[in-house]
Structures are given as C-alpha cells and as structure tokens.
Amino acid sequence: MIFLSHNLRAGWRAWPTALCAVTFSLFVATALLYISERKEQALLSESVTTSGWVAYQAQLEYVKTDDALKRAALRPDAEALADVGLRLEILRSRLPLLYGSEDGRMLPEIDALTPVLQRFEIVLDGMIDAMPALESGSAPKEPILKAWSSALAPLGRELQSVLMASVAYNNNLFERERSLSEQPTLVPLALLFLSGSTLIILMLTRARRDREHLRAVEAARRAVTEMERNLRGVVQAAPSAMLVVDPAERAVRFINPAAAEMVHPSLDHPDWTRLIDTSLEEVQIGDDGGMILRIAFAKSGGDVVSLRGSLCPVMWEGRPQMLMVLIDNSRTRDADLQLIQAAKLATLGEMATAIAHELNQPLAVIRMAVANAHRHLDAADAREAVAAKLDRVTTQVNRAKRIIDQVRRYGRQPSGKAATFALRPTLELAAGFVAEQYRACGIRLALQLDVPADLAILGDRDLLEHVIVNLLINARDAFEQRAMARPRTVWLRARLHDQKVLVEVEDMAGGISEEVMAHLFEPFSTTKPAGAGAGLGLSLARSVVRDMNGHIVAENMRNGACITLLLPVARTPATREAA
Amino acid sequence: MSEDQSILICDDEADLAGELGEFFSACGWRTIVHLGAPDALEALHAGAAPTCLLTDLRVGHFSGAELVAATRRLPAHLQPRVYCLMTGHVLDTSEAKDFGVDLLYVKPIDPDMVLNDIQKFLDGA
Numbered sequence: 001m002i003f004l005s006h007n008l009r010a011g012w013r014a015w016p017t018a019l020c021a022v023t024f025s026l027f028v029a030t031a032l033l034y035i036s037e038r039k040e041q042a043l044l045s046e047s048v049t050t051s052g053w054v055a056y057q058a059q060l061e062y063v064k065t066d067d068a069l070k071r072a073a074l075r076p077d078a079e080a081l082a083d084v085g086l087r088l089e090i091l092r093s094r095l096p097l098l099y100g101s102e103d104g105r106m107l108p109e110i111d112a113l114t115p116v117l118q119r120f121e122i123v124l125d126g127m128i129d130a131m132p133a134l135e136s137g138s139a140p141k142e143p144i145l146k147a148w149s150s151a152l153a154p155l156g157r158e159l160q161s162v163l164m165a166s167v168a169y170n171n172n173l174f175e176r177e178r179s180l181s182e183q184p185t186l187v188p189l190a191l192l193f194l195s196g197s198t199l200i201i202l203m204l205t206r207a208r209r210d211r212e213h214l215r216a217v218e219a220a221r222r223a224v225t226e227m228e229r230n231l232r233g234v235v236q237a238a239p240s241a242m243l244v245v246d247p248a249e250r251a252v253r254f255i256n257p258a259a260a261e262m263v264h265p266s267l268d269h270p271d272w273t274r275l276i277d278t279s280l281e282e283v284q285i286g287d288d289g290g291m292i293l294r295i296a297f298a299k300s301g302g303d304v305v306s307l308r309g310s311l312c313p314v315m316w317e318g319r320p321q322m323l324m325v326l327i328d329n330s331r332t333r334d335a336d337l338q339l340i341q342a343a344k345l346a347t348l349g350e351m352a353t354a355i356a357h358e359l360n361q362p363l364a365v366i367r368m369a370v371a372n373a374h375r376h377l378d379a380a381d382a383r384e385a386v387a388a389k390l391d392r393v394t395t396q397v398n399r400a401k402r403i404i405d406q407v408r409r410y411g412r413q414p415s416g417k418a419a420t421f422a423l424r425p426t427l428e429l430a431a432g433f434v435a436e437q438y439r440a441c442g443i444r445l446a447l448q449l450d451v452p453a454d455l456a457i458l459g460d461r462d463l464l465e466h467v468i469v470n471l472l473i474n475a476r477d478a479f480e481q482r483a484m485a486r487p488r489t490v491w492l493r494a495r496l497h498d499q500k501v502l503v504e505v506e507d508m509a510g511g512i513s514e515e516v517m518a519h520l521f522e523p524f525s526t527t528k529p530a531g532a533g534a535g536l537g538l539s540l541a542r543s544v545v546r547d548m549n550g551h552i553v554a555e556n557m558r559n560g561a562c563i564t565l566l567l568p569v570a571r572t573p574a575t576r577e578a579a
Numbered sequence: 580m581s582e583d584q585s586i587l588i589c590d591d592e593a594d595l596a597g598e599l600g601e602f603f604s605a606c607g608w609r610t611i612v613h614l615g616a617p618d619a620l621e622a623l624h625a626g627a628a629p630t631c632l633l634t635d636l637r638v639g640h641f642s643g644a645e646l647v648a649a650t651r652r653l654p655a656h657l658q659p660r661v662y663c664l665m666t667g668h669v670l671d672t673s674e675a676k677d678f679g680v681d682l683l684y685v686k687p688i689d690p691d692m693v694l695n696d697i698q699k700f701l702d703g704a
C-alpha cells in the first residue's frame with residue numbers, strides 16, 4: 001500500500017517533466033515538417049511551371065508557323081516566305097525540347113508522343129530543306145504552302161493535346177500544390193496546437209499544484225497559529241502553575257495566573273530565579289525518561305510549599321525553552337500524612353495488647369529479680385548476688401525502654417520531609433517492632449538483608465518503616481486467617497538490583513485472593529473485620545513509595561504473597577532536604 | 580513443710596524462668612525448669628509428678644494452655660496437685676477455669692503472693 005502510493009507520488013512528480021519533453025518534441029517535429037513541406041512545394045511549383053512552359057512554347061511556335069504558312073499562301077512574297085523558313089526552323093528546334101529536356105520529360109505521356117514528334121521533325125526537316133527551292137522557284141507556291149499547313153495540322157493537334165494534358169496535369173499539380181500549401185499549415189498547426197495545449201496543461205497542472213501547496217502551507221500556518229492560541233489558552237486557564245523558562249538565562253518568559261498567584265505576578269521578581277535554580281538542581285529523570293520535579297520552595301513570605309511537577313522542552317515564540325508545570329501539593333501531602341498518621345495510630349491501637357504483653361515480660365523479670373535480691377540481702381555473699389540481680393534489672397529496664405521507644409517512634413507524626421537515610425537499620429527497626437507479635441503467633445521472621453549497612457535511600461524514614469511494618473503485619477494477619485499454613489515463616493529481604501534496591505516481604509500464608517488483588521492498592525480495600533484493618537496500609541504504602549520515586553508490586557508465589565518495593569538508591573549520602 | 584514439695588516451671592523467657600526457679604528453690608521447693616512446653620510435657624510423662632505446674636500461657640507454638648490440657652490427660656499419679664498459669668496479657672474477664680487451671684496470674688507477678696496462694700490451695704485441697 002505504502003509502496004503503491006509512493007509510486008503514485010513519484011509518477012505525479014515525473015509527469016510535468018514528461019509533458020515538457022512531449023511539448024519540446026512536438027515543437028521540433030512541427031518545425032522540421034514545416035521546412036520539408038516548404039521545400040517540396042517550391043520544387044513542385046518550379047517543375048510545373050517549366051514543363052508547362054515547354055509545351056506552351058512548342059504549341060505557340062506551331063501556331064506561329066501555321067500562321068506564317070497561311071499568310072505566305074495568301075501573299076507569297078519574299079518576306080512571308082522568309083518568315084515561314086524562320087518559323088519552321090524554330091518549331092523544328094522546339095520539338096526535341098519536348099522529350100529531350102529535363103522540363104519536357106515532366107510532361108504527361110511524353111514517352112508515347114516522342115516517335116510522333118520525331119516523325120514530324122523529319123517532315124519539318126524536309127520542309128526546311130525545300131524552302132530555298134520554294135523561295136527561288138517560280139512554281140505556284142500557294143498549294144505547296146497549303147499542303148505543308150495541312151501536313152503540320154496533326155502536329156498542331158498533338159501539341160494542342162500535349163498542352164491540354166499539361167494544363168490538366170498542371171491543374172492537378174496546382175490542386176495538389178494548393179492542398180499541400182494548405183496541408184502543411186494544417187498539420188504543423190495541429191501539432192502546434194497540441195504542443196500549445198500540452199504546455200497549457202503543464203502550466204495549469206503546475207499552477208494547480210502550486211495553489212494546493214500554497215493552500216496547505218496556509219492551512220498549516222493557520223493550524224500552528226490556532227494551536228499556539230489554544231496552547232496559550234490552556235496554559236492560561238490551567239489550574240496548575242505553568243511557566244515558560246529560559247534555562248540559559250535563568251529567566252521566566254511567561255507565567256499563567258496560577259503561577260503568578262503561587263510565586264509572584266512580576267516576571268522580574270527574584271523568587272522566580274530561586275525557583276528556577278532549585279528546580280534545575282532537583283530535577284529527576286522519571287522511568288519514562290521525562291523530567292520530574294519534587295521540590296520544597298520557601299516563598300518570600302516564609303511559607304514553605306511542597307511542589308510537584310514536570311519539565312519539558314518546548315518551542316516558545318520560536319525559541320527552545322522549558323515548560324514547567326507545578327502543582328502545590330502541600331495540602332494533598334498534609335492530608336496524606338494525616339491519613340498515614342491515623343493508620344499508624346490505628347495499628348498502634350491494634351497492637352496495644354501486644355505492646356502491653358511485651359512490656360509485662362521485662363517487668364515480670366524485674367519483679368522476680370527484685371524479690372530474689374531481697375532474699376539475698378540477708379545472706380553472707382549478698383553483695384555479689386544483689387549486684388547480679390541489679391544488672392539483670394538494668395537489662396530488663398533497657399528492654400522495656402526499647403519497646404517504648406519503638407512505640408513512640410512509630411506513633412510519631414510523619415514530617416513528610418525527604419532526606420537520605422540508611423535502609424538496613426530502618427528494616428531492622430521495622431522487624432524489631434513486630435518481633436514480639438511474631439513470636440506470639442509462632443511465626444518466624446527471617447531477615448536476609450544483603451545490602452551494605454550504610455546503603456542510603458531518599459525519602460521519609462518513618463514512613464518507610466510504617467510501610468514495612470504494615471507489610472509484616474499483613475503477613476502475620478494472613479497466617480492468623482490460615483492457621484494451618486506452613487511453614488510459618490515470613491522473609492524480609494533486601495538486595496541491590498540494577499542501581500535500585502529491592503525490598504521484599506514474602507510469606508507462605510496462602511497468598512492474596514484474585515478479587516482482593518484487583519483492588520489491593522486502593523484505599524479501604526480490606527478483608528479484615530471492622531476494627532482490625534482499615535484497608536489503608538497498602539494504598540498508603542503505594543503513595544509513600546511513589547513519593548520516593550519507587551514502585552510497589554504484589555504477586556502470589558510459592559503458596560504465599562510477595563510484596564516487592566523497588567527503590568532508587570540515593571546518589572549522595574549527605575542529607576538533603578526536598579519536598 | 581515444703582520439704583517434699585516440687586514445682587515444674589515452664590517459660591520460654593529464660594531470665595524469668597531462672598528467677599522463678601531461684602525463688603522457689605530458696606523457699607525450699609524442688610524445682611524443675613523448662614523453656615518449652617514439649618520438654619516439660621516429656622518430663623511430666625517421664626514421671627516428674629511435681630506438686631505444682633507453673634507455666635506461662637505463651638510458650639512458643641505449643642501454648643501453656645495446651646500443656647495444661649495435655650498434663651490433665653496424664654494418669655492421676657503423674658499429675659500435679661496444683662496448676663498455675665501466668666500470662667503477660669492484660670486479662671479483662673478471663674478466669675482461671677477458662678484455661679483449666681487452679682490459679683491464674685498476670686505478669687509481673689508477686690512471687691510471695693503466688694507462693695502463698697499455692698500453699699493455701701494445697702492446704703485447702
């Protein structure tokens with residue numbers, strides 16, 4: 001199909017050239033034809049004139065001779081007889097011209113006439129020879145001259161017929177000549193007309209194509225203008241802040257009302273330069289190759305806003321610039337953080353019993369150690385024994401403190417600030433947080449953290465800990481729902497993969513059902529009884545992971561569920577503040 | 580009075596089990612300490628026949644309640660005379676009989692009170 005249309009297009013392009021060639025050859029042909037016909041016509045008219053002339057001369061001479069004979073017969077004086085002699089000689093000289101000359105040979109049926117003419121030549125020779133005797137003789141001349149006239153009469157008829165035939169032939173020839181003289185103008189005219197027409201067609205085609213081309217160009221220009229107008233309209237009306245930035249000059253070229261409201265209505269305000277600098281510094285490349293912005297921007301008034309958006313190259317007023325689209329997501333972020341906080345507090349609420357139990361353990365040890373220490377006080381070796389008991393008490397107090405710290409850290413309001421932090425200790429803290437519950441449920445928590453202890457990632461550490469805790473609690477809950485599932489093991493793994501770090505939580509608790517899987521990351525999708533789960537854990541996990549420029553996926557494998565986080569490794573270990 | 584009295588303690592928290600053992604020993608009890616229910620049950624099967632069985636409610640996969648139930652199925656001469664259960668959980672309405680035991684305590688326990696209760700139970704029985 002494409003090949004065909006390509007051929008058609010090529011043919012269309014070749015066709016003016018072909019028309020040109022045809023026109024040119026038609027012109028040349030016309031010229032050649034005209035010249036050759038002109039030549040033929042000249043030749044023909046010349047030959048017609050001369051051959052007719054020869055016949056006419058001969059006939060004229062015969063008439064003159066006959067006339068001289070008849071006049072001499074009436075008055076045979078010397079002058080008349082001399083005239084007869086002269087005429088006879090001239091006539092005699094004319095006859096060979098009829099068949100012997102170039103012109104004479106063109107006469108029609110001259111070949112058949114030649115013997116007749118030659119016979120008359122002999123007759124004429126006889127007469128010419130007899131002339132002197134006739135002139136000088138005394139015999140009556142009149143009968144002789146009359147006899148000669150009669151003898152030459154057939155020659156006169158023959159010559160007349162030759163002349164007539166010649167005239168007829170010439171007429172014929174003239175006809176032909178006329179038709180020829182008409183024809184040559186007809187054919188070249190036709191050819192001229194043809195070539196003219198092709199030329200006109202050629203010019204028309206060209207003109208049409210040029211017009212079409214012009215129309216297309218105009219349409220394209222109109223479309224571009226309209227598009228530019230539409231783009232400006234869209235940019236103006238967009239609720240998000242949009243600005244066109246000249247990255248080389250670090251200057252803003254255009255802002256829409258939303259941008260004016262967000263930063264400053266004047267393009268010269270120094271806040272714009274600050275915003276451009278921060279954006280260019282913090283720009284990240286997304287998975288699709290696009291430029292992503294996620295920045296915290298301190299307005300002149302002191303407010304810090306969290307901005308998200310993108311950067312893309314555009315042509316603006318004929319120059320390559322950057323279009324920056326920004327959304328102030330401080331509020332969404334605040335709402336998200338509040339939701340996360342609520343979810344965390346809910347988790348803590350659910351865990352209150354487990355936490356109390358966990359705290360009671362060290363307290364029980366302490367209580368017993370204190371009781372035993374009291375007994376030792378009376379004994380002789382009291383010092384050492386009591387000191388040992390006090391050590392045990394200290395250990396247990398520290399244990400209780402750790403538990404309380406964990407709870408406090410977990411319950412902390414998330415800051416929403418991104419910073420680089422070490423991944424491994426965060427995973428260990430999350431694991432420690434659920435350790436007691438796992439023990440209570442008889443679930444083994446296997447840690448396989450194959451990443452350097454200082455491997456850093458960028459994000460909010462507390463939020464990531466919450467995400468991991470939720471995954472571990474989900475796995476525990478799955479085991480609780482399927483008491484028979486074995487082995488009761490949950491793996492928490494971390495390993496490097498392609499400049500990213502993979503964090504997996506895998507269990508063997510039967511996996512996630514298909515209908516739950518379809519809405520797994522949607523908020524409020526839960527299979528847990530009211531009060532036990534809000535269905536927010538995974539939806540918040542997704543938003544946290546997305547904020548970290550990562551991915552979260554869930555799949556069922558080996559008779560269990562596996563949730564995988566793919567997180568980018570932070571480039572610099574130095575802490576830097578972002579959105 | 581407690582010369583011939585013995586107690587089998589089962590708790591997976593080694594420190595606690597140790598302190599409990601030390602306390603009862605100091606009070607003149609023969610003490611057997613186990614950190615897991617299966618071990619404890621084995622000892623009971625083998626004829627440990629303690630006067631008292633003191634177990635934590637949550638001791639690994641095999642819970643203290645299960646240990647109590649299994650012990651109750653032993654022949655009468657192998658059974659303890661008094662069953663005590665400890666738990667770290669905050670119990671709102673649960674009672675000793677809900678777990679099939681004679682005495683129920685929430686950690687941290689007051690050992691003197693526990694000892695007292697056991698004595699009273701044995702005296703009353």
Ligand SMILES: Nc1ncnc2c1ncn2[C@@H]1O[C@H](COP(=O)(O)OP(=O)(O)OP(=O)(O)O)[C@@H](O)[C@H]1O
Nearest residue numbers: 474475478511512526527533534535536537538561
């Ligand atoms: N490891 C798992 N195995 C089986 N099902 C799971 C697993 N993890 C999650 N699910 C299913 O996905 C649902 C959603 O999990 P999510 O963490 O989002 O919410 P939740 O645990 O129900 O409530 P919340 O986390 O807010 O307390 C769960 O109710 C459960 O049905």
Ligand SMILES: [Mg+2]
Nearest residue numbers: 470474537538
């Ligand atoms: Mg959950």
